[in-house]
Amino acid sequence: MNVQDRRRLLGPAAAKPMAFSNTTIHTLENKSTSALPKNSECEQELSLHTGFIENCNGSALVESRDAKHQTSLITAVYGPRSIRGSFTSQGTISIQLKNGLLEKYNTNELKEVSSFLMGIFNSVVNLSRYPKSGIDIFVYLTYDKELQNKCLDDESQSKQIFSQISSLIPHCITSITLALVDAGIELVDMAAAGEVCGTVVSFIKNGEEIVGFWKDNGDNEDLSGCLDRCKEQYIRHRDLMISCLMKQKNLNI
Amino acid sequence: MAESTALETIEIHPINFPPDVLARISPELSLQRHLSLGIRPCLRKYEEFRDVIIENNTLSRYVDTENVDAKNNILGSNVLKSGKTIVITSITGGIIEENSASIKDLDDFGEDELLEVTKEDDILAEYASVYPVVEVERGRVGACTDEEMTISQKLYDSILHSRILPKKALKVKAGIRSVNEDGTFTVLYPDELENGALNGTNLKMKRKWSYVLYAKIVVLSRTGPVFDLCWNSLMYALQNVKLPRAFIDERASDLRMTIRTRGRSATIRETYEIICDQTKSLPLMINLQNIAFASNYGVIELDPESQLQDPNNAEEEVDIDMDDLKSVLIADLDTEAEETSIHTTISVITTPAGNYKQLTLVGAGAKITPEMIKRSLSLSKVRADDLSTRLNK
Amino acid sequence: MSIQAEIGMLDHVDGSSQFISQDTKIICSVTGPIEPKARQELPTQLALEIIVRPAKGVATTREKVLEDKLRAVLTPLITRYCYPRQLCQITCQILESGEDESEFSLRELSCCINAAFLGLVDAGIAMNSMCASIPIAIVKDSNEIIVNPTAEQLRISLSVHTLALEFVDGGKVVKNVLLLDSNGDFSEDQLFNLLELGEKKCQELVRRLREIIQDNISPRLVA
Numbered sequence: 001m002n003v004q005d006r007r008r009l010l011g012p013a014a015a016k017p018m019a020f021s022n023t024t025i026h027t028l029e030n031k032s033t034s035a036l037p038k039n040s041e042c043e044q045e046l047s048l049h050t051g052f053i054e055n056c057n058g059s060a061l062v063e064s065r066d067a068k069h070q071t072s073l074i075t076a077v078y079g080p081r082s083i084r085g086s087f088t089s090q091g092t093i094s095i096q097l098k099n100g101l102l103e104k105y106n107t108n109e110l111k112e113v114s115s116f117l118m119g120i121f122n123s124v125v126n127l128s129r130y131p132k133s134g135i136d137i138f139v140y141l142t143y144d145k146e147l148q149n150k151c152l153d154d155e156s157q158s159k160q161i162f163s164q165i166s167s168l169i170p171h172c173i174t175s176i177t178l179a180l181v182d183a184g185i186e187l188v189d190m191a192a193a194g195e196v197c198g199t200v201v202s203f204i205k206n207g208e209e210i211v212g213f214w215k216d217n218g219d220n221e222d223l224s225g226c227l228d229r230c231k232e233q234y235i236r237h238r239d240l241m242i243s244c245l246m247k248q249k250n251l252n253i
Numbered sequence: 254m255a256e257s258t259a260l261e262t263i264e265i266h267p268i269n270f271p272p273d274v275l276a277r278i279s280p281e282l283s284l285q286r287h288l289s290l291g292i293r294p295c296l297r298k299y300e301e302f303r304d305v306i307i308e309n310n311t312l313s314r315y316v317d318t319e320n321v322d323a324k325n326n327i328l329g330s331n332v333l334k335s336g337k338t339i340v341i342t343s344i345t346g347g348i349i350e351e352n353s354a355s356i357k358d359l360d361d362f363g364e365d366e367l368l369e370v371t372k373e374d375d376i377l378a379e380y381a382s383v384y385p386v387v388e389v390e391r392g393r394v395g396a397c398t399d400e401e402m403t404i405s406q407k408l409y410d411s412i413l414h415s416r417i418l419p420k421k422a423l424k425v426k427a428g429i430r431s432v433n434e435d436g437t438f439t440v441l442y443p444d445e446l447e448n449g450a451l452n453g454t455n456l457k458m459k460r461k462w463s464y465v466l467y468a469k470i471v472v473l474s475r476t477g478p479v480f481d482l483c484w485n486s487l488m489y490a491l492q493n494v495k496l497p498r499a500f501i502d503e504r505a506s507d508l509r510m511t512i513r514t515r516g517r518s519a520t521i522r523e524t525y526e527i528i529c530d531q532t533k534s535l536p537l538m539i540n541l542q543n544i545a546f547a548s549n550y551g552v553i554e555l556d557p558e559s560q561l562q563d564p565n566n567a568e569e570e571v572d573i574d575m576d577d578l579k580s581v582l583i584a585d586l587d588t589e590a591e592e593t594s595i596h597t598t599i600s601v602i603t604t605p606a607g608n609y610k611q612l613t614l615v616g617a618g619a620k621i622t623p624e625m626i627k628r629s630l631s632l633s634k635v636r637a638d639d640l641s642t643r644l645n646k
Numbered sequence: 647m648s649i650q651a652e653i654g655m656l657d658h659v660d661g662s663s664q665f666i667s668q669d670t671k672i673i674c675s676v677t678g679p680i681e682p683k684a685r686q687e688l689p690t691q692l693a694l695e696i697i698v699r700p701a702k703g704v705a706t707t708r709e710k711v712l713e714d715k716l717r718a719v720l721t722p723l724i725t726r727y728c729y730p731r732q733l734c735q736i737t738c739q740i741l742e743s744g745e746d747e748s749e750f751s752l753r754e755l756s757c758c759i760n761a762a763f764l765g766l767v768d769a770g771i772a773m774n775s776m777c778a779s780i781p782i783a784i785v786k787d788s789n790e791i792i793v794n795p796t797a798e799q800l801r802i803s804l805s806v807h808t809l810a811l812e813f814v815d816g817g818k819v820v821k822n823v824l825l826l827d828s829n830g831d832f833s834e835d836q837l838f839n840l841l842e843l844g845e846k847k848c849q850e851l852v853r854r855l856r857e858i859i860q861d862n863i864s865p866r867l868v869a
Contacts, residue, residue, distance in 0.1 A: 016526075055392075074473065613826070
């Protein structure tokens with residue numbers, strides 16, 4: 001029995017996690033890459049849902065699937081709820097990112113992303129409307145699967161993961177925005193973002209205003225071209241969100 | 254002034270609350286009002302269960318039999334949706350080296366003989382369990398709650414006592430990897446060889462390993478008690494678990510070194526990794542006849558005073574006999590009102606055939622009568638039968 | 647079912663008891679009613695803090711489940727409306743478990759229930775009714791129902807049960823089943839047979855518990 005954490009049943013301490021071999025994969029690799037046609041990134045399928053979690057104020061599910069990977073994330077918004085301690089003139093936002101089934105990202109990466117997201121939503125949510133309140137946002141990365149089976153050596157593997165978390169960020173922003181709307185929390189505008197080679201730009205106000213900028217070590221010299229491509233994605237994501245919300249509204253009437 | 258005081262009379266206005274407000278202020282009264290109409294706050298009948306939608310094995314590395322997902326370490330999974338609640342179970346694995354000092358693992362001990370001895374000795378020692386970690390999402394960070402701890406432990410205990418998972422099923426039948434002359438690797442598994450060419454002497458290993466199974470169970474949108482949802486989800490997930498084949502390197506199959514420290518000599522064995530095969534797997538052999546499903550019930554007394562009166566014969570005052578309270582059995586508890594107001598609960602885990610694996614009666618409220626127990630047991634059997642048919646879809 | 651019990655051996659708490667049955671030995675202390683912490687306080691009722699400490703090592707999830715079951719039994723026993731905004735701490739220290747802890751917990755649970763009940767009586771906390779609890783096992787081959795099984799009998803058992811009954815009218819009338827916790831493999835007939843036998847045995851035990859309480863308080867009444 002693990003003595004370090006006696007609140008959880010973690011099994012015998014001597015047990016080792018399963019290590020899968022790399023050597024038997026060769027045959028597999030060829031099969032999988034040939035099986036999947038290489039689609040361009042704009043052929044990304046997005047599916048959005050809101051309001052399916054009962055015990056919170058607002059929730060959203062974003063699922064995306066393109067040639068490279070398949071992602072599903074759930075966001076739950078709790079709040080505005082009262083905070084302990086002294087008076088605050090405006091609301092405080094906290095964002096927690098949680099690894100889902102595949103424990104893929106380490107806590108540092110997740111913290112970094114959540115503080116980036118907090119920066120965005122601090123300027124997007126109309127916080128002065130919520131004095132003495134906290135808005136707690138939980139993003140649960142349920143599922144994040146690569147559709148291409150590649151056997152990579154350690155170095156390129158770590159690089160790969162790094163660029164992957166940046167490709168998740170636009171979906172996080174979409175789902176948080178949707179969940180906030182579902183919770184009836186006042187926003188300045190619908191925030192969304194686009195990602196190109198590890199660079200994420202988040203916009204509001206029809207792309208006139210940038211609320212967040214994230215850059216990974218991908219080679220991306222052409223900044224203005226990158227901005228334009230992110231803006232395209234932003235507009236696509238935003239329009240999808242609006243049509244999703246309008247549909248939901250029409251259903252409720 | 255005098256006039257006004259003379260006219261002053263106290264008028265009592267009844268306050269009306271919309272149903273959802275009343276449910277917040279007084280869940281107990283709201284529940285009783287609903288029950289008097291023959292329904293529950295969730296608009297189900299007394300003995301009506303929520304529907305269950307399941308999705309098996311969609312998250313595991315073996316989803317696609319042709320194309321194993323290399324980065325995924327989930328061996329079996331289930332997503333269960335019941336009412337508004339979603340339970341996601343994923344099973345992962347580890348490998349532990351068995352303690353070679355144990356008599357049970359001695360090679361010269363015949364398998365059958367061994368079985369006899371352990372049977373005499375200890376029935377439960379032949380069975381293993383799964384190590385579950387339950388997370389109920391409720392918008393808080395920090396240490397796990399008492400509920401999460403209790404559910405995890407109860408799941409562990411119930412799997413062990415239900416004898417679903419024999420230790421034998423978790424033994425690693427390790428293969429040996431050898432390097433061919435052209436530099437490629439081949440892995441030989443003792444039980445895959447048709448002829449006994451590479452038998453016994455060659456592949457006999459002194460060391461033995463077992464798989465360890467972990468279950469991560471995430472509950473989203475909790476609306477009521479969740480133990481039985483977690484259990485059922487775990488049952489579905491366990492049935493589609495596949496264990497990867499594992500092997501060790503030929504060179505390391507039985508390495509021993511003698512070392513000498515401070516004049517004493519000791520034998521240490523080379524520590525080496527046991528590696529899992531990327532593609533090959535075997536299904537987990539569980540005791541299918543012991544697969545059981547859970548359901549829960551509550552017993553509550555109908556309070557005659559909070560009955561809604563029939564407007565058609567409101568005149569008719571019925572004498573209420575407070576000593577003769579009628580209790581009803583409520584199946585599949587859900588919603589806050591039921592959870593907070595119903596203190597007598599019955600929780601059953603049973604196989605469709607009616608072999609009961611677990612039963613918990615808590616009589617903190619209404620009296621539990623033998624009839625209530627019988628009724629809940631027979632409902633459980635029907636429910637288990639229904640749930641078990643969903644496996645093969 | 648032979649048991650030994652003692653009341654009021656601890657000086658620094660409001661109530662205490664020791665309960666021994668075969669190889670299982672529990673010591674229980676009760677403190678209350680006392681001032682609760684803000685988060686424990688219930689506006690209309692007595693709050694209960696229940697702690698179970700294992701015979702060896704630190705408390706784990708296993709003890710959490712024992713606490714959870716103990717709470718389910720004790721909550722309806724205590725007249726909690728007598729003590730609004732107050733707290734009662736009940737601590738059970740297992741001295742000897744008398745069973746294989748990795749597989750069973752029924753002996754410990756039923757002894758904890760009995761010890762806590764005696765401790766509460768010693769502390770003078772108002773109670774609605776009395777309770778008694780027994781462990782039961784159904785053994786392999788013979789299918790015999792064994793009340794208060796030994797560790798060896800547990801090992802060859804097919805199913806194990808903890809039964810706690812609520813008694814009123816001087817321990818003569820069974821008011822309700824406070825807890826029945828069954829694990830293993832059993833049939834409906836076995837269940838009702840063991841409930842029937844368990845009722846008799848619990849009644850014997852509750853009589854024994856009354857004697858113990860009587861022996862404890864009668865000297866004080868004379869003085």
